[in-house]
Amino acid sequence: MNTAGGSGRPRVRTGYGVVEGRTGPDGIAAFRGVPYAAPPVGALRFAAPEPPAAWDGVRDAGAFGPTAPKVPYPPKFAALLPDPEVPGDDCLNLNVWTPAPAPGARLPVMVWLHGGALTRGSSAVPVYDGAAFARDGVVLVSVNYRLGVLGYGLFPDAPANRGLLDQIAALTWVRENIEAFGGDPGRVTVFGESAGAISVGALLGAPRAAGLFAGAVLQSGAPEVLAREKVRTMVRRMASLLKVPATAKAFAATALPDLLAAQGAVLRRSGPLTGGPAFGLVTDPETLPGDPLGAAAATEVPLLLGWTTEEYRLWLAPTGALRVMDRLGPLTVALARARSGKDRAAVRALRAALPGAGPAELAGQLLTDRLLRDPLRRLAGARRTAPSFLYEFGWPSGVPGLGACHALELGFVFDTLDVPEASWLAGPDAPQELADRMHAAWVRFALTGNPGWAAWDGNGPPMVFGGPQRVESVEPAVTPPVTPPVLP
Numbered sequence: 001m002n003t004a005g006g007s008g009r010p011r012v013r014t015g016y017g018v019v020e021g022r023t024g025p026d027g028i029a030a031f032r033g034v035p036y037a038a039p040p041v042g043a044l045r046f047a048a049p050e051p052p053a054a055w056d057g058v059r060d061a062g063a064f065g066p067t068a069p070k071v072p073y074p075p076k077f078a079a080l081l082p083d084p085e086v087p088g089d090d091c092l093n094l095n096v097w098t099p100a101p102a103p104g105a106r107l108p109v110m111v112w113l114h115g116g117a118l119t120r121g122s123s124a125v126p127v128y129d130g131a132a133f134a135r136d137g138v139v140l141v142s143v144n145y146r147l148g149v150l151g152y153g154l155f156p157d158a159p160a161n162r163g164l165l166d167q168i169a170a171l172t173w174v175r176e177n178i179e180a181f182g183g184d185p186g187r188v189t190v191f192g193e194s195a196g197a198i199s200v201g202a203l204l205g206a207p208r209a210a211g212l213f214a215g216a217v218l219q220s221g222a223p224e225v226l227a228r229e230k231v232r233t234m235v236r237r238m239a240s241l242l243k244v245p246a247t248a249k250a251f252a253a254t255a256l257p258d259l260l261a262a263q264g265a266v267l268r269r270s271g272p273l274t275g276g277p278a279f280g281l282v283t284d285p286e287t288l289p290g291d292p293l294g295a296a297a298a299t300e301v302p303l304l305l306g307w308t309t310e311e312y313r314l315w316l317a318p319t320g321a322l323r324v325m326d327r328l329g330p331l332t333v334a335l336a337r338a339r340s341g342k343d344r345a346a347v348r349a350l351r352a353a354l355p356g357a358g359p360a361e362l363a364g365q366l367l368t369d370r371l372l373r374d375p376l377r378r379l380a381g382a383r384r385t386a387p388s389f390l391y392e393f394g395w396p397s398g399v400p401g402l403g404a405c406h407a408l409e410l411g412f413v414f415d416t417l418d419v420p421e422a423s424w425l426a427g428p429d430a431p432q433e434l435a436d437r438m439h440a441a442w443v444r445f446a447l448t449g450n451p452g453w454a455a456w457d458g459n460g461p462p463m464v465f466g467g468p469q470r471v472e473s474v475e476p477a478v479t480p481p482v483t484p485p486v487l488p
Helices: 131-135 148-152 162-181 195-205 228-242 248-252 256-267 292-298 312-316 321-328 330-340 344-353 359-382 422-426 432-448
Strands: 010-013 018-020 029-035 058-060 093-098 107-113 139-143 183-193 215-219 303-308 388-393 463-465
Touching (some): 018 029, 093 131, 093 162, 107 162, 107 195, 107 432, 131 139, 139 162, 148 162, 162 183, 162 195, 183 195, 183 432, 195 215, 195 292, 228 248, 228 256, 292 359, 303 359, 312 321, 321 330, 321 359, 330 344, 344 359, 388 432
Parallel strands (some): 018 058, 107 139, 107 183, 215 303, 388 463
Antiparallel strands (some): 010 018
């Protein structure tokens, strides 16, 4: 039974004990740092997640819990992408924002999985504040999960895809506990961006996640797995630096600062456009038995899928790589065409669609097609039993050179443009009207399984938010809810 603590301190009883949150001046209750699994330390560092220990009394949930161990972004990216670090071992925690912290409200639930290339990021990023979703009748949950070698390193003596298992454990916690926070466990939508979207795609194909959610949103990330050898190579490189065997046992016996230092060293030799070794999901008979793209196409939940118009600019503009690529001229385009698998006709069509585009822009768009647009369109086009809704975010950042880059839509989706960190990527004076429209579409998808435009039928453009092809068909206000898909 839920109780009230002191002024502005609501209490909720979970399956492990009572947590005490905070109610803001907007009336939204937030519970932060709630454990959904045991701390992954000692023998659990490379093990599947275990349930958290129950506690007596009242656990304070007023501040974000520890973030997963990680290395910082390089300085040029750290200036654009806030990534707070909260020390502590108990990093398998989540946060809940709710307008009605008590059973009976049966509100739809959205579970957020952050991006960061599966090596960085956390639920404590200020742009991910869930108050606007709660304001609009959605219980918002955001999740921390293991990153880098701890979550995705491949070892002969540890389960694969541990970060994915963490996410499944968090969704299981939501299924078992969210009703006490005013949520409906049968109306859960899981959503993520970049690595978070890749994770959502994997959850669509993970047998252990079956039945844990009724809808999914993939923002700038497509279902994918890496070749096992690519992931093993990262572990072997770390083992060579650490002078230990490439086993979970040896890595578990290594001091965490040394482990992170070695991880940082090997990460400097990888990137999203290189196609080289990286930490990532792999096929695995226990956790992800098949191609997640094919599995996602067969699911019977509605999907919202999309990208930004100039994804590649976040990866290339801050480092000056765009200028170098322009200087290389035709060689840049030829290399990108080979990497993307496009033929010459596709390049000619791209030149016609982007008159005046230089080699770097052409190459960036070819690589964006390969990484995001093409697989997401294939996923939408292959589905037969449930709808898919496509979108594109086209508003250009106020930060020179970034354009409509990767991750720019996040402050609009969360309706957090007033958070100071949102301006790091968006610049000053980002349009609130566009945030109103985009946020309302995500809320409507959680409420109804339809964001407010027609499902994609294999032809035609996506719904465009911002940019020159802006479409005005999304209503700005949340419509009365209709019955969404309900899980058995």
